Amino acid sequence: MAFVEHIRRCNNYDRARVVPLLAGEQRIGWVRRDNAAALRRFPKVFAVEPERVVLMAEAGCDAVSAAVDDVVEALVADDLVPKWRNETFDVAVRWGEPPLFRLDRGAVPFFGVRAYGVHLNGFRRDRDRLHLWIGRRAPDKRIAPNKLDNMVAGGIGNGHGVLETLIKEGEEEAQLPAALARAAVPVGAVTYCMENRLGIRDDVLFVYDLEVPADFIPKNEDGEFTGFELMPADAVVERIRATDDFKFNVNLVILDFALRHGVLRPEDPEYLDVASGLHRPLD
């Protein structure tokens, strides 16, 4: 492995393999061509043309959400979408704009709509050496079971804010008190566009840093982690370089942390690849 290999995996999106999903004149997703073909039998909801898919339903957020959800149910029956049923994401033209519809989280890659998450680097300074709290994902997680993860991370469900999600996930995943979560510093966003088995992940991860006190020990409440370990940040970085132990996008979030805190330094042969590889311009 190498740092760039992790970056490449998260940016393997190929424009030639997808067509835009449009709402009016505006692109809201990237649909892989095989997925577009599977939408042909729902002409009232999606118009499938050779080089684009157009959302036809236009009757307000609730009605469009219901129409799209009927399509999703059919796609689930065809085994093209693994429906989550407990979490929906807002689909909008741009972050912060009113949603056009809500979409089951499992169907997000099928339509290639942009998804938003929040990741928290929980860290400590022990004798000037940075340490990171690293979680181990449970073996029954749908995505990246058993992989190492940030102390807190989660997708931003419909209607929820960034900080609100951070506080909620912090409580559930790490027993992080809300007052401590509120002290986290927003430090930017990691962006990438990735094709996987299901479609396209066009992801934006809001990143926060939180220096936690020495007497705070994260504990998992919701069964999503099997445990946490405090690791020296430089050892984490070398483990990222050498292994595939961390969840695919967590590699990028931690590399961003390592860059911002001088754990990764200009002498590293991959320094500029990392510095220019974690923030794909949004299109």
Add this chain to the structure above:
Amino acid sequence: MAFVEHIRRCNNYDRARVVPLLAGEQRIGWVRRDNAAALRRFPKVFAVEPERVVLMAEAGCDAVSAAVDDVVEALVADDLVPKWRNETFDVAVRWGEPPLFRLDRGAVPFFGVRAYGVHLNGFRRDRDRLHLWIGRRAPDKRIAPNKLDNMVAGGIGNGHGVLETLIKEGEEEAQLPAALARAAVPVGAVTYCMENRLGIRDDVLFVYDLEVPADFIPKNEDGEFTGFELMPADAVVERIRATDDFKFNVNLVILDFALRHGVLRPEDPEYLDVASGLHRPLD
């Protein structure tokens, strides 16, 4: 103005307006088509083809540098290049690789070779509010006269290292003691690709943060700055949003600082444009 306007200006490069400059099979620059045409009369040094320019000189770094410099002298005579005569940059396929030749700094945009610089955010925390030391560029500067700037910034001349350049520029520009400069934290790189009057700036700026003590007051030695002012970081950010007072690329370096330190927050409508706009992937 808006943050995105500063980002757009630094990323106005248009692939259709340039041809690659190749050394063997490897691209080392982007030459604007009008500049490529001006190279036709030096066939021993550059082969100008419709869709590329190929470096023909191949006799070792010193000999290639001399051959290219003869071309540069002729371009200066034609008023196509403003030669600096006191500073050359290394031209290599990749950062860290041995240079193919050295090029007068004034000719760098003509050939569109990647240039490297170092920028230092000198900051202080006064009652938990971040302040930045901001310099005012001298009226006789070639580039961006009278504009506001980082506390220390400079191009990385041939044969010099990143930290070495930071220390040298720190002493000359701000009377920053070397011991203090060495405490600066490398925090990544800002990258952009910009067309200007002369050609293409394909720039990589290594960024450092330095928290300076309250008794350190920067003073200019080399005449490049007319003075320094300590400004609240949030006021600097709003001034960047509203004005064109800062040097074009310094806007990006300070926005990167503002993101990393939580001065700019996710509530800002331009947050994601900034977070995804400061690190153009290197090609």
